[in-house]
Amino acid sequence: MADIPKNEARTVKNSQVEMTEVVLPQYANVLGTVFGGQIMSWIDICAAVSAQRHSRCPVVTASFDSVHFIEPIKQGQVVILKGQVNAVFKSSMEVGVIVFAESPLTGERRKAVRAYCTFVALDTFGNPKGIPDLAIDGEEEKRRFLEATERRRIRLLHRKIEVKHVHKNG
Numbered sequence: 001m002a003d004i005p006k007n008e009a010r011t012v013k014n015s016q017v018e019m020t021e022v023v024l025p026q027y028a029n030v031l032g033t034v035f036g037g038q039i040m041s042w043i044d045i046c047a048a049v050s051a052q053r054h055s056r057c058p059v060v061t062a063s064f065d066s067v068h069f070i071e072p073i074k075q076g077q078v079v080i081l082k083g084q085v086n087a088v089f090k091s092s093m094e095v096g097v098i099v100f101a102e103s104p105l106t107g108e109r110r111k112a113v114r115a116y117c118t119f120v121a122l123d124t125f126g127n128p129k130g131i132p133d134l135a136i137d138g139e140e141e142k143r144r145f146l147e148a149t150e151r152r153r154i155r156l157l158h159r160k161i162e163v164k165h166v167h168k169n170g
């Protein structure tokens, strides 16, 4: 597929993903709730598809932060993951994922997890590659974009501290 030109902005809607899973017994811990690591694996997949829908490039997970487990998800429940790109920078983009737990019998849905992940688009040599801009539409998307920009600032500060730490301590 031909590259999307950098100046051809894509909408948030273009990047939206909805995924459905069921908490089977193998995904549950001894308390009968889903393993946190299993949820993170689903979030990673949902977010990667969203990042690819935006960029139409191979992408890698650069960081995975702000994972908030709000409520436990029980065995037998339906898990709905909704992902979308919040902000696009040069080669990286932040994807927000919200996870809902749904009762299969009543249909009641509760927000269970929220996470933000950063993905980097790569060229054919595996180097970071520029991606299309994000066309922001409306107050809600603007708020998400501004919050994502602030999270990026903090994330990159942490990265700088980590790199300094590795250089100092090996």
Ligand SMILES: CC(C)(COP(=O)(O)OP(=O)(O)OC[C@H]1O[C@@H](n2cnc3c(N)ncnc32)[C@H](O)[C@@H]1OP(=O)(O)O)[C@@H](O)C(=O)NCCC(=O)NCCS
Pocket: 059, 060, 061, 062, 063, 089, 090, 091, 092, 093, 118, 120, 128, 155, 156, 159
């Ligand atoms: C992510 C990766 C491509 C960044 O490569 P790099 O050589 O450090 O690239 P740069 O320093 O030029 O940064 C490229 C972009 O990544 C962003 N980035 C790098 N590390 C980041 C981090 N920890 N968190 C958030 N963004 C990060 C930079 O801000 C930059 O974004 P921008 O182009 O939008 O400004 C590289 O570290 C990598 O390949 N990591 C392993 C990824 C992986 O294996 N993931 C798990 C499996 S998918």
